[in-house]
Amino acid sequence: MKAKTDSYRKNFALIISFMVLISISLVLALILGYNLTKKYIENEFSALKIDVLEKTIAPYNTLFQNKIPEISFYQGFLDSASAEKYADTILKSYPFVEKVLFYDAQVSNHPIEDGLRIGNFSVGIKKLYQFGLNINQKDKVIFDGKKPGSLSLQSGDEFNKISLKIASYIETADTTKPLNSEQIFRIFYSIVNNKISYMNIPRRDDIKIYQDLMFKSGNTSPVYEQDVFSFELNPSKLKIINNHPQLYRYISIKPLSYDPILEKPKLINTDIALPGPFSDYKIYFGSEQEFLNKEVNRRFFPIALAVFVVYLVLAFITFLIYRNLNINQKLFSLQYDFINNLTHEFKTPVSVIKIAGNNIMNAKELSEKEKNHYGRILDEEADRLNDLMNKLLSFTQIENKAIKINYQDINLEIFAQNMIDTFQMKYPDYVIELEIIGLNTFSTDPVLLNSIFHNLIENAYKYASAGEKKLKIKIYRLKKEVAFSFKDRGIGIEASELDNIFKKFYRIQSRYNQQGSVGLGLAFCKELVNFMNGKITVKSKIGKGSEFEVILPYDK
The missing domain is CATH 3.30.565.10 (Histidine kinase-like ATPase, C-terminal domain)
Incomplete structure (x- = not known):
């Protein structure tokens, strides 16, 4: 019995040790899980700014890749009315476009005063219009070719830049080959800070005519229409799409010279530069540590819950093992007592029967009283043994549904x-x-x-x-x-x-x-x-x- 008790105590000590071990593992798992979650949030804070940038400049990309190239569909035949209608769609759909300039240009071999002339090739401005949501009708025409010399230096410089590009292209153009996207971007686009200028792409036949104008001398040529648009942009009017509000509390578009630490030194900051005409600006992201900690806690909760579930499962298994050991210990004690008691129960009537039998065998003569006495003893003890055996047998039969x-x-x-x-x-x-x-x-x-x-x-x-x-x-x-x-x-x-x-x-x-x-x-x-x-x-x-x-x- 003592050996069994010692074994039980050893098993109980092992269970306690196991519970201590899984409890320590729980604490370590929670600490490790929290730190990993925090590190993951920090990495996301630095990396997911690209998602915000892509969502924010998506309207600009649509304008640049789809809407601006539509100008080429008109092949230079846009007048002021159709150009204004086109500009209105741009201004209403893209709030970051503040103004649209329409250069109603002409290509010829005529001498010009306002524009670009290379050899016999001339690119001049017939009229220059400006369109904006707050521009009055009387202010829309800002230059008229009938009044030479009134073109502003800024407007003239922008026009000359893109005219020089197309003149350079015409000088070496191979009309047998189609233009690729890289050539189109390099020749017909001019991108400077907060401004995109675009000239409609002429057809191959037009390019051949332009080459003849440039290299051949002859009679005065007809005037060929060519449209140029310039889009003035305001990056601060880009709509910021914060598709990760759980990470970024403050997002703003600021110039490159802006330093967020001077304004809010306790914020955790990161930034990313805007592309193309917005390259002088960045998107700045900021959040307080407490704000990020809320997101850490939110993401850590299911991890902690899963760890606790595993812990509870292990603890429950440990409890079952302990309960089984306890039940086995009690069962052992019960069986031990049962064997002792059963042995005693059997031993007592057997001893009495043996003593009575020996007395009967050793007696030379038995009186009637002695016979009745020993007979009653033998009968009672036999009934006692029989009752005990019947009870055990009946118990087994009932448990096994045998009766x-x-x-x-x-x-x-x-x-x-x-x-x-x-x-x-x-x-x-x-x-x-x-x-x-x-x-x-x-x-x-x-x-x-x-x-x-x-x-x-x-x-x-x-x-x-x-x-x-x-x-x-x-x-x-x-x-x-x-x-x-x-x-x-x-x-x-x-x-x-x-x-x-x-x-x-x-x-x-x-x-x-x-x-x-x-x-x-x-x-x-x-x-x-x-x-x-x-x-x-x-x-x-x-x-x-x-x-x-x-x-x-x-x-x-």
Whole structure:
């Protein structure tokens, strides 16, 4: 027994060690998970600004790649009205475009005063218009070719830049090959700070004509229309699309010279440059550490929850192992007590039988009184052995469902009184009172009911003090059930033990438990009652007695 206890203690120590280990692992996993989540958020804070940039400049990309090239569809034949209509669609759809300049240009070999002339090739301005949401109608024409010399230096410089590009291209153009996207961008676009200028792309036949104008001298040529648009942009009017609001609390477009640390030194900052005509500006991102910590906590919560679930699963498994070890320890103790008690129970009648047999064998003559005495001893001890063996056998048969209920109609008064008479003959000091209310007969298995009566009546006598060996048996009807009440004046049962007394091999550890019990009586009753589709309950008070109540179905 001591070795078993030591082994149990070692197992219990291992369980404690395992719980400490997984608890430490839980803490480490939570710390590591939190730090990794925090690092991941920091990396996202630096990396996902590209997503915000792409969303923010998406309208600009649409303008640059799709809307501006539409000018070439008109092949230079846009007039002021159609140019204004086109400009209105741009200004309304793209708020960051503040003004659109329309150069109604002409290509010829005529001498010009405002424009570009290379050899015989001339690119001049017939009229220059400006369109904007707040520009009055009278202010839309800012230059008229009929008034030479009135073109502003800024407007003229922008026009000359793009005219020089197309003149350079015409000088070396190979009209047998189509233009690729790189050539189109290099020749027909002019991109400077906050401004994009674009000349419509002439057809191959037009380019051949332009080459003739440049390299051949001849009569005065016709005038060929060529459109040039210049878009003045304001990067601060770009609509910032913050598609990661959980990371970036503050986003703004500022010049390159802007330093966010001077304005908000406690912010965590990052930035990214704007492309193309906005290259003098950046998008600045900022968030407080507390703001980012909220996102860290939000993302860490499911990780922590998963770690806790794993921990709880391991803890539950550990609990099951502990419970099983505890149950095994209790079962071992019960089995140990059962073997000791059973050995004692068998040993006592066997010893008595052996002594009586030896006395009979060694006696030369036995008187009639001695014969009756030894015969009664042998009969009682044989019945005791037989009862013990039958109880063990019946218990096994009931647990394995190896027997069936044999229903018979019995007279309850006769049945109960026979049991009472048997016990009162066995224990002359036993006072048993019987009361039957509301019924006379009952259909049940008399053998099984006899076993229930026998065990409960025997227990009531066994666990009662001298002078208090009294029992009241009450049988009464409860709707579709029959109740059998056994109320004694015994020593009583502790409230903490009431849930255990019906367990197999369980014996209450007290000074009263010295009655030769093996812990099968009440467990056997419980199994019998369950087998008969009934229930058994107990109420008890220490020093006042106990009341066992068996309820069986009246209609089978």
